Amino acid sequence: MGKRLWVERNKDGSWDAFSDDGAHLKFGKGKGQFTPGDLMKIALAACAALSSRMAVENAVGEGKGAKIIVDGTYDADNDSYINFNEQVVIDASDANLTDDEVEKLKKRTKAHIEKGCTVMHTYEQETPVRMDIEVRR
Known part of the structure; x- marks a missing residue:
């Protein structure tokens, strides 16, 4: 648990x-205030940020991180998000990376996120939710 x-x-x-x-x-x-829908997007962005940290720091420098921007398409009829769009922005302006190094950084960052982001893995599959209700008197 x-x-x-x-x-x-x-x-x-x-x-x-x-x-x-x-x-x-x-x-x-x-x-x-953040709404619960906002928190879903924050969870996705936070997971990508933490998952990509090592790849970004190795290429750009210790303490550096990606800015993760998440938006989603909300379906009001079904009261649910039907997709999320995630943009990973890495400021490598001080790192003097070659074109080849930029491409390697993109691939490594994507691989780290795809391997290590539990939130993304959860959102990509149907995830049952069990609910118990207790009324205390």
Whole structure:
């Protein structure tokens, strides 16, 4: 079993997400808050960023990372996203890479993301969700 996560509602209508190890995130549907759909896109971008870190650092320098931009097509009739578009932008302007090195970096980055991104692997398949409801009295 993975890390236990939970959400709790705040009096202002926003929500807080927590983890057993102390992580915290505020979300909701108000201005300046991430929606659950936004969090899906953030999860995809974050996974690609973490998965590509080693390939990018090896080519561009320690502490460097890719900027990952994610958008998606929302289907209002089915209340679901039908696809996600992910753009990986690597600032290699200080690295003086040759054309061959740029192509190798693109291939290595893609390979790292395709191999190591659990979120992408999950989104690419049908993922059943089991739900239990408990009412405490």
